[in-house]
Amino acid sequence: NLNNDASSLQSSKNWFYDVFLSFRGEGGTRYGFTNDLYKALHQKGIFTFRDNEELKIGEELRPALTNAIQVSRILMVVLCQNYASSTWCLDELAHIIHCYHNNGNQVLIIFYKVEPSDVWNVKNSFEAAMIEHENRFGRDSDKVKAWRNALSSVRYLPSQHCNNEMFE
Numbered sequence: 001n002l003n004n005d006a007s008s009l010q011s012s013k014n015w016f017y018d019v020f021l022s023f024r025g026e027g028g029t030r031y032g033f034t035n036d037l038y039k040a041l042h043q044k045g046i047f048t049f050r051d052n053e054e055l056k057i058g059e060e061l062r063p064a065l066t067n068a069i070q071v072s073r074i075l076m077v078v079l080c081q082n083y084a085s086s087t088w089c090l091d092e093l094a095h096i097i098h099c100y101h102n103n104g105n106q107v108l109i110i111f112y113k114v115e116p117s118d119v120w121n122v123k124n125s126f127e128a129a130m131i132e133h134e135n136r137f138g139r140d141s142d143k144v145k146a147w148r149n150a151l152s153s154v155r156y157l158p159s160q161h162c163n164n165e166m167f168e
Contacts, residue, residue, distance in 0.1 A: 019048040020072035022092045024083045084129035090147040109159035120155040
């Protein structure tokens, strides 16, 4: 609910960002839904990390993203059909799940035009992406296991299902 302002995001821990947005950029939701969501959060005064807005030129991407996740109070993940095709997104999701369990970050999963059970049961586009990753890294690699575990874990997190065209 975006009707509250940034003051409602205060907590006892000193977070740097109010929200970290995890989303699939290329072939995903960057220029539609996620862009509109970012604008709505910004208009409400909610300090939001989005990779193309907050990363500095020359900054190493992976450590910068990992740090931004750790210092964000709410970790918002926009899962779309192509999310799992990105190893970057899967790494983010695995770290988000870790921070949820160990650092007290809050998480909100948004299923955007994807069935939630496709994500946690790794079906359809998520299955195809994971098969590609298994072929590349090995089925029993720690990376692939962590990604599968993270996808499965989203079933237990607060979520919203958005399956309409209003943001297109």
